[in-house]
Amino acid sequence: MSLLTATDIYGGYGGADILKGAGLRVETDEIVVIVGPNGAGKSTMMKAIFGLLRVRTGQVLYQGDDITNAKPEQMVRRGIAYVPQEKNVFPSLTVEENLEMGAFLMSRDIKPRLEKVYAVFPKLRDRRRQQAGLMSGGERQMVAMGRALMIDPKLLMLDEPTAGLSPLLIDETFERIKEIQALGIGVLMVEQNAKQALAIAHRGYVLATGTNRHEDTGPNLLANREVAEMFLGG
Amino acid sequence: MDLLIDLVQLSIYGIVLGSILTLGAIGVSMIFGILRFAHFAHGDLMTIGAYVGLSFLVFTGLPIWWALPAGMIGAALTALLVDQAVYKHIRRTQPVILLISSFGMALVLRSLVQLIWGPNVYSYSGGIQRPWWFGEIAIVPNHVWILLAAVLIVAALHLFLTRTRMGKAMRAMSDNMDLALITGIPAERVIMLTWILGGALAAGAGVLLGMDSRLTPTMGWNILLPVFAAAILGGIGRPYGAIAGGMIIGMAMEISTLFLEPSYKPAVAFVIMVAVLIVRPQGIFKGTL
Amino acid sequence: DGLRIGALVPTTGDLQVYGETSLNGIRLAVDEINAAGGVLGENIRLRSGDTQTSPQAGVDAAQRLATIEGVHAFVGALASGVTIPVAQSVSRQEGLAQISGASTSPVITDLDDDDFLFRTVPSDAFQGVALAQIARDEGFESLAVLYINNDYGLGLAEAFSEAFEAQGGTIANSASYEPGQSSYRGELRRVGRGGTEGLVLIGYPENGQTIVRQALEGGFFERFVFTDGLRSPEMISAIGAEFMDGTIGSAPRALDDNPGAQHFRDAYREQHGEVPPQPFMDSAYDAVYLIALAAQRAGTTDRVAIRDNLRAVAGPPGERVYPGEWRRALELLEAGEEINYEGASGSVDFDENGDVPGTFAHWRVENGEIVDVRVFAPEE
Amino acid sequence: MIKIEHVSKAFGGIQAVDDVSFEVAEGSITGLIGPNGAGKSTLFNIVAGLIRPDSGRISLEGRDITGRRPHQLFHQGLVRTFQIPHEFSRMTVRENLMVVPAGQAGENLFKAWFRWGQVREQDSKVLERVDEVLDFLEISHVADELAGNLSGGQKKLLDLGRTMMTDARAVLLDEPGAGVNRTLLGKISEAIQRLNTERGYTFCLIEHDMDLISKLCDPVHVMANGALIASGPMSEIRQNEQVREAYLGGGASGRMGEQR
Amino acid sequence: MEFAGIAAYLVSFFTFVGIYAILALGLNMQWGFTGQFNIGIAGFFAVGAYTSAILTVPESPWHVGGFGHTFLIGVAGAVIASALLGLIIGWITARLRTDYLAIATIGIAETLRLVIANETWLTNGVRGMSRIERPYADFFQALGLTSAMGSLIVVTAFLVAVYFLVERARQSPWGRVLRAIRENEPAAEAAGKNIGRFRLEAFVVGSAIMGLGGALYAHYFGFLSPEAFLPLYGTFLVWVMLIAGGSGNNKGALLGAVVIWIIWSGSEFVMSATLPDSWSSQSGPLRVLLIGVLLQVILITRPQGLLPEKAPKTVPTGRSRESD
């Protein structure tokens, strides 16, 4: 049984469908990457899976359960964490409060979780009292990831987690993502730093105009000339 | 000397008025903080609270203080109902839509009060209280109780906001509703709680106002602008600032009668407010919860 | 096509309370007349419009009544702030008579209304004089005045102060208040300075209760002088008879020997139950009678003809006709006689401005009851 | 062209920019890199007039512009993009660009009222230019879409498009590449180069994509903890130990754009 | 209910709606285009009304005036006075955030109302000003029209002119900049726009239009008192009209004025026709209840207003666009 399968998804923002039959699959302890041009529908796909957007037709299965169009709260309870592409921190809350909010649904003591996140992103510990809205673009990205990790997710969905990060941090982030995956967490991410992302991915999807263009293992996609030229910047 | 006595006496009156304004302003401020709109039906929630308290007293014959919890429950339920029936459906549109809607809601609530209780003037208890005299300063017993009740209500709210995660969740919601949803914060529950608290606070203000003056269908609407002024002065969205805002507005209004034709009294609140806004556009108090 | 009367009363807004009772008075008159044969052989049809105590809504309602409903005359409005714009932009323009039973503003006296605006209550200018006389009769030397900041409050306060001082009294302090406040202590402290014998409070019950209560609780005043706006049993029960006893005041009121007032009270009780304390319902009732009589005398429902006949039926010369005597009035007019209507609220003889002189009650609270000490016409 | 002299700025306890001085030479494409939170955007905001520095001086072509408002700087030929896209959400993409050109007669209300012909004529010229830019950025298909509905990357492109609508002399780009598809980014970097060589625009850009930086920028300045720690051509910068440690790291991302 | 009656009512109805539509257009300039949250409309409305009244009424022993100017001078004075007021208020509140501006403006409007009520020498205070003449009544009479029809014609003429100016402003680059400012100030500033200037211009023009509405109101009603400028009728009604009609859209402002006034005034009609007599004392509150509920229905079902904002058409370029 796959951790997550989305099949034949159609849906959009009220007007015409943005997603036109896209689908994907994530296994437990697998890193899956979605790449594609701007406006292809990658973020839309993430939102559709997470229940933020009505899926018109198609099905999303999580650990065998149908979670199509379930409420976000349900998703979090089941162990799916999602970091959106934009506006992914609470600007007027401090860093630590942002993290606390991540674990809102967890009633148990959150101290150890906080420590875990601080271990992954030490910079956040130094800045715990700073308002997230006043942090630099890259720092916010860390807060957002940290917040998602607070629920000990089984599936982590990241929309462009490395956008705006320094090269050092990009590499580090991908390392972290590998570590996270090694803990048995499935990772589904959208990336424009596609080469590095595909390099660590087990599988990748190329999405264009709302449909799957290519689907293969990471290395194979990287090796594919057409994919490289059209979507990865040569 | 006379002036000093005048000032002290008027300040005492100002504090009483300020307590009432404060309770209203905290609610306005909280609702603004979470839902990002100025709630124009807040005054009429006060009215509802006051009248529910009145009916409760009439039906049960309990002593006057029971109006407070009864009114608070009544107004909290009303607020909740209004939110579920109306605001909920337009929450995702612009704040101004909510504002206009709340204005319409103010009309609805007021006319309901009139339909249920009629247009007449009521009071909680007949008769008057003789003041205690401290030298030349007079203090009416009720005023002590009003101040005490206001302090207790504010303290209870403070405990609630700081001892529970809900307080932070409320702020998170006010920052970014979508992200709050994604994070798993039960947004609807937080909003409902906000209305319950806001409604209860409004009722607190309404009942105390009723005790200090009388009950009319427009009592809340009439006090709404000073309440807003207090909320603004404290920095809207900052419940604790509202306390200071309420007190300042209350005192300024009473003391102004020393120098100004009293029919300008309501303007005092506005002039202070506008002046503060111009000098300090973020309200007088910086800092958050 | 029978006579249509448009009633302009607020059923919402600040003066709603007065609106309801006024409308009751109007209904009573219409029912009485219809039961006794109607006007020109047909029943009067009553149309009402809610002025919402606002000029905008009042004018719109009046306009609708005048045009779509085609009424032949108005009764109303209540607040002077509504009555005047209605007169200026509807009654005068559409050419129909308007009789207010409640608007007491002195401005109305010499308003440019092309003689279409009348009223069956005396101007506040008269009541102020009456009140001064009452206060002097009660032996007050020095008084403070606190009045609501609208034309009613201002008009009365000015007339009263002038007359009171002319009669040798002193006005120690005088201030106006804005309605709708929750505390009036600052105001009270201001007018309470310098030891006066009592407070002349001019306003409506809504704020009046608060003010009196706060005045007593703060130890500002012990004795009060009221006007018609605060003549209300509610006021006494809310504050307590022990504190209100001895309070005096004025109110427009028909002379006691007027049988019309008695008839009105009885008839009102029969139709609507207990007679409420609010003033202005008897004057509204009279307005209907006057319009009906004028139409009957004119022999037509033509708007201007009704207006032209109002003075003739309202004042001397002529046979006196009282409320409830519609049949008799019909007969007299049939016989070509002049009549002079003597109303429930007084003699209602219109002068050249459409005003009535009016008589006033000097009332006092005794053992928690409002008692009329005497009814008199104020001396100039 | 732009001269930054001893600029400092602190927010509360954080020294976001610490005595930074450097110059952006006329006609250059100057790179600004450094770890997250190094103070790059803050420095941009200071230069662009959105934040006042605590101390220091900025000059543009020799004139002191410290503390000038952004719109004043715009008219002196200095434009900028934002790291987090600032689109006009409830306006169409096309309108977003039409807003930008300076000196439109129709921005004067009286001309808009009484010289409509002139206004329309100018508008259609503006529109032509808009369509060129849209085509170039490959977002013509969303020209009539509300900007708020664009995808994250599309918004960045739109932001860039706004700078292309001006007759700027100096352009500050804050991470034009973040979230932009690499194939398109390649084209964008060509465009920057073209604007630079053909139209003489001076660029100063912040970017974390080393590919882009190495391809376009010379010189490159490196900030860390608010201070300038290195300057020079990218090939030199790469050798700088401090930069490697604080910023580039040893991984694939840091090595991108190295001569193969 | 004959035809002539209905026609006569419609004359007054549309005069009324016309005046409110002008106010709504002024508000649209401030809120719809620019996002300036002015809930002190009553203040500008009142200043316009009183200015025109003071300029045109004959001499009176109670207050200043007796200038006896003509209608057009009154209107011009009203526009200038309210524009000046807008300039001052716009200038001192320039730095205020949306919601703060809102509360500041309502505070200023209420203060102005109190000034009008208390400064008797200027406005005759609570007693109000009367003897304000309808525009060109004699002239229209000569044409065989009533003064009400004359007023309607004058109001309509002004409405058309205002609509034209406001709509053109909206379509122009000026309006585009305003909308850009509304959406994102820093970006507009980075695009070289002097935000302060544009905002102030819009605020002043909007205020001037409201002042014009006030002048027309004064001349139609013939009587002014502070009661007419309470927030309910002076401000909120205008907001409700604009929001229900569709803010940002000038046609929406017009439609909103019509629809809301129909609801406001027509609801009474419905009430009196359907309610039994014994309910009559409840009819007032019931009517207000109905209005409130209808407003909620509009807002819930059409949150963008009856006519949502649409981007103005851009000029065709002539260049044929290949489809992609």
Ligand SMILES: Nc1ncnc2c1ncn2[C@@H]1O[C@H](COP(=O)(O)OP(=O)(O)OP(=O)(O)O)[C@@H](O)[C@H]1O
């Ligand atoms: N308004 C502010 N108040 C307080 N601190 C701020 C403010 N703006 C920025 N900072 C802090 O200043 C530092 C520099 O921020 P800046 O945005 O300039 O970084 P940056 O170099 O652009 O980083 P990135 O590459 O991640 O965008 C950060 O630590 C940030 O948290």
Ligand SMILES: Nc1ncnc2c1ncn2[C@@H]1O[C@H](COP(=O)(O)OP(=O)(O)OP(=O)(O)O)[C@@H](O)[C@H]1O
């Ligand atoms: N809220 C929205 N309402 C309407 N249309 C939208 C909305 N958000 C996105 N779209 C449209 O949906 C399409 C796909 O957007 P999406 O955000 O999924 O792209 P993406 O693949 O994530 O691109 P990027 O890499 O630039 O983030 C785009 O054309 C965009 O204009």
Ligand SMILES: CC(C)C[C@H](N)C(=O)O
């Ligand atoms: C109903 C009354 C209180 C009206 C008041 N006499 C007035 O003229 O405004």
Ligand SMILES: [Mg+2]
């Ligand atoms: Mg995306």
Ligand SMILES: [Mg+2]
């Ligand atoms: Mg940055």
